[in-house]
Amino acid sequence: MRTTVVIGGGITGLSTLYYLQNEMRRNNLDMRLVLVESNDTLGGKIRTVSHEDFIMETGADSIVARKSNVAPLIEELGLTDEVVYNATGISYIYTEDGLKRIPADAVFGIPVDLKSLAESELVSAEGKVEALKDFYTPNETFEKHDSLGMFLETFLGRELVQKQIAPVISGVYSGELHDLTIASTFPYLLDYKNQYGSIMKGLFENRHIYLGAGNKKFISFKGGVFTLINRMEQLLECAEIHKGVKAESLVNSDEGYVITLADGTVIQADYVVLSGGSRPSQELLQDESLSEKFTRLHTKSMISIYLGFDAPDSELPSDGTGFISAKNSDLKCDACTWTSRKWEHTSQKRRLLLRLFYKSSNPHYNDLVHMTVEELTRVALQDISVSLGLVAEPVIAEVTKWQDNMPNYHMKHKEIVDSLEQELDRKYPNVMLAGCSYYGVGIPDCISNGEKTANEIVRRLKQDM
Numbered sequence: 001m002r003t004t005v006v007i008g009g010g011i012t013g014l015s016t017l018y019y020l021q022n023e024m025r026r027n028n029l030d031m032r033l034v035l036v037e038s039n040d041t042l043g044g045k046i047r048t049v050s051h052e053d054f055i056m057e058t059g060a061d062s063i064v065a066r067k068s069n070v071a072p073l074i075e076e077l078g079l080t081d082e083v084v085y086n087a088t089g090i091s092y093i094y095t096e097d098g099l100k101r102i103p104a105d106a107v108f109g110i111p112v113d114l115k116s117l118a119e120s121e122l123v124s125a126e127g128k129v130e131a132l133k134d135f136y137t138p139n140e141t142f143e144k145h146d147s148l149g150m151f152l153e154t155f156l157g158r159e160l161v162q163k164q165i166a167p168v169i170s171g172v173y174s175g176e177l178h179d180l181t182i183a184s185t186f187p188y189l190l191d192y193k194n195q196y197g198s199i200m201k202g203l204f205e206n207r208h209i210y211l212g213a214g215n216k217k218f219i220s221f222k223g224g225v226f227t228l229i230n231r232m233e234q235l236l237e238c239a240e241i242h243k244g245v246k247a248e249s250l251v252n253s254d255e256g257y258v259i260t261l262a263d264g265t266v267i268q269a270d271y272v273v274l275s276g277g278s279r280p281s282q283e284l285l286q287d288e289s290l291s292e293k294f295t296r297l298h299t300k301s302m303i304s305i306y307l308g309f310d311a312p313d314s315e316l317p318s319d320g321t322g323f324i325s326a327k328n329s330d331l332k333c334d335a336c337t338w339t340s341r342k343w344e345h346t347s348q349k350r351r352l353l354l355r356l357f358y359k360s361s362n363p364h365y366n367d368l369v370h371m372t373v374e375e376l377t378r379v380a381l382q383d384i385s386v387s388l389g390l391v392a393e394p395v396i397a398e399v400t401k402w403q404d405n406m407p408n409y410h411m412k413h414k415e416i417v418d419s420l421e422q423e424l425d426r427k428y429p430n431v432m433l434a435g436c437s438y439y440g441v442g443i444p445d446c447i448s449n450g451e452k453t454a455n456e457i458v459r460r461l462k463q464d465m
Contacts, residue, residue: 001030002464004457005259005269007247007284008276009037010044011443012435014232015450016273016457021238023458031461033239034267036259038246038276042233045405046443048224051396054353055224055346056306058400060443061337061355062086062218062225066209067444069451070219077231082223084345085216089321089338093122093167094329094387099317102164107210108186109168110156112203120164127159134200139193147411148185149177155199167324171335173441175300175361175408184409184440222345228443250284250431257431271457275434275450277405287427293420297437298408301360301401303368305380306339308396309352313340315390316352323387332364333357333383351395356380360406373399407437430460 004020006013017033024031041047045059063070065085074080092099100121102109111117117128134155142151148169152161166177173185182190192202203210210217221227233241246262256270274281282294322337337355340347347353358368358379368376377397384390417438424431433439434453436446 001032002270002461003032003034003256003268004271004273005034005036005257005267006273006275007036007259008044008274008280008435009035009039009042009241009243010275010435010446011046011229012446012450012453013037013044013273013275014042014229014236015447016275016434016453017236017239017450018232019451019454020457021236023454024238027458027462029458029461033236034269035236035239035241036245036247036261036267037241037243038280040244042241042243043226043229044276045402046225046229047400048226049398050224051308051398053348053351054306054308054396055343056308056339056353056355056398057220057225058304058306058398059402060225061339061343062220063228063443065217065219067442067448069448070444073447074219077228077235079221079227079231082221082227084220084222084343086218086220086342087321087344088319089341090319091168091321092317092323093164093326094323094331094336095122095163095326096329099320099323099387102168105207105211106164107203108172109165110152110189110203111160111200112207112211113200117160117200120160122164123160127157127163130157131160131200133157135198138197139190142182142190142193144183144187144190145181145411145414147178148180148182151182151190152177152199155193163326167326170359170361171324171357173409175298175410179408179410181409181411181413184413220343220345225443247284249286250428252428257428270430271460272428272431273434273453273457274431275453277435278407278437279404281433281437285428290420290423290427293416293423296412296416298410298413299404299437300406300408301365301369301403302406303358303365303376304398304400304402305356305358305376306396306398307354307356307377307380307384307394308347309354309390309392310395311352311392312350313338313347313352316341316388331383331387332362332368332379334359334362336384336387352390354384356383369401369403373397407441409441432456 049056103116105116196202259267321342324335333356335357340353
């Protein structure tokens with residue numbers, strides 16, 4: 001009997017095991033499945049905290065609804081009746097002049113038509129005229145591994161990108177736009193430019209994908225996103241799950257790989273999936289040539305702060321669901337989600353719940369990361385006082401520091417991952433990388449990567465039989 005060990009119990013690792021289990025049953029395969037997670041709970045960067053009537057996501061807070069692999073999995077897991085969608089609302093960018101609306105008909109801040117461009121409160125008349133060059137300037141040089149920032153500024157103009165698009169995209173991907181590649185972020189924008197001659201026209205022609213569901217763009221569950229993790233763990237009937245124990249070493253043997261855990265457990269493995277992040281994988285392998293490559297993968301950090309108030313969320317600006325801070329604003333936070341407005345299930349009594357984000361790209365971060373919970377709470381309260389005019393003491397504050405585990409897909413990212421895969425295949429055959437450190441952020445991307453990894457293991461298993 002062959003053994004597959006998945007190291008890392010986040011959504012990618014769980015998905016890998018879930019789809020492996022399905023394939024085992026479908027093809028009548030005999031395989032031992034093992035999951036090793038150093039934390040006491042599974043989920044990785046998915047963690048739901050409940051306090052009184054508040055539901056708080058200290059990591060990922062939702063699932064993108066339009067991804068084609070989401071609905072089938074939710075139905076398979078029997079969670080359809082637990083699904084909730086984000087509420088209707090307007091998103092803002094906070095500038096030196098206060099809150100400015102992001103046009104409703106925009107995708108990641110990119111207007112989908114002339115009306116959306118004209119209605120922008122963030123861009124001057126000159127900036128709007130400059131953006132029109134998208135309609136008449138052909139793409140003659142850009143390819144998918146070029147800079148996203150350079151690509152967007154070339155066709156949409158610097159002002160529109162810097163004032164409206166960059167703040168939104170930076171809210172999803174860590175890092176500056178010029179350091180991100182088109183391929184690792186929005187490859188379809190290049191496809192639209194080449195096919196339709198215009199980024200905006202391409203988005204308009206495909207608006208049903210991004211805007212067709214109205215405001216139901218994101219999915220969560222009545223009990224929080226961790227509902228997904230719980231259900232997947234419940235359904236992994238064929239897997240041995242080791243929680244609260246770290247995998248300390250992985251070495252070659254005549255029969256595959258020997259993995260030793262911190263509690264002394266030794267596991268003989270034929271296939272190994274490293275889904276616990278680039279740094280833990282680097283530490284586990286202790287291989288100098290691989291370490292040089294792992295080190296070149298960049299990570300960012302983030303502080304998440306929830307504040308819950310004994311006040312109605314009607315005190316917020318009307319129709320809003322949150323804001324992103326513009327560069328050089330008088331706030332320390334990078335963004336603020338009006339959680340109780342955006343997600344009604346997070347506050348059953350309709351009390352105000354806010355979430356603020358502080359990223360390591362923030363010039364204040366080096367000071368913030370050393371602050372206590374009480375000090376960080378004061379910083380957050382100051383930010384909402386300045387931005388929303390709200391002065392009140394919270395009844396709950398939930399602070400989470402995510403240190404050096406947010407992937408940053410810089411210009412050389414894919415080249416490094418390709419090199420890592422080749423070196424692993426040469427020195428550690430059947431040891432595979434998986435997860436957002438390498439292949440895509442967002443829960444749907446991680447699920448897809450888990451399914452792809454499971455299918456590859458099954459393919460290799462059948463080939464070896």
